[in-house]
Amino acid sequence: MTSFPSAEWFQKYAAFVETDEDVRKHGRWFKASIGFRVDQHVTTVNFDRGLILDVVPQYRDADFLISGSAPQWSRLFDDQWGLVRLYRSQTLLIRGDAVRLMKEWKPIFFLVEAMKRLGRSS
Secondary structure, X not given: OOEOOOHHHHHHHHHHHHHOHHXXXXXXXXXXXXXXXXXXEEEEEEEEOOEEEEEEOOXXXXXXXXXXXXXXXXXXXXXXXXXXXXXXXXXXXEEOOHHHHHHOHHHHHHHHHHHHHHOOEO
């Protein structure tokens, strides 16, 4: 059993995302890299039109960085908070170009929803 935020969990997430209908529908044009930071651990995932090109178990020049502590991320998994609530309450912080973030909110939203559906342990 692997758990978030391990490299193995992100590999399972990559496979899960590529079969997720919402991500495929809303991310068919989305091309960006997102760093997911939990405390001091960062994993960078490179997305390209519904596919994941690679998962890097470190920070690598991401377009966006979604960060929070382990207890803050638990709001996503344990309390089932959505990205809008996590972002507006500043539970999770998102760094990157603000205009691009708003333009590409929908695919990012569904990528985070896929994380929630996959769960903390898989």
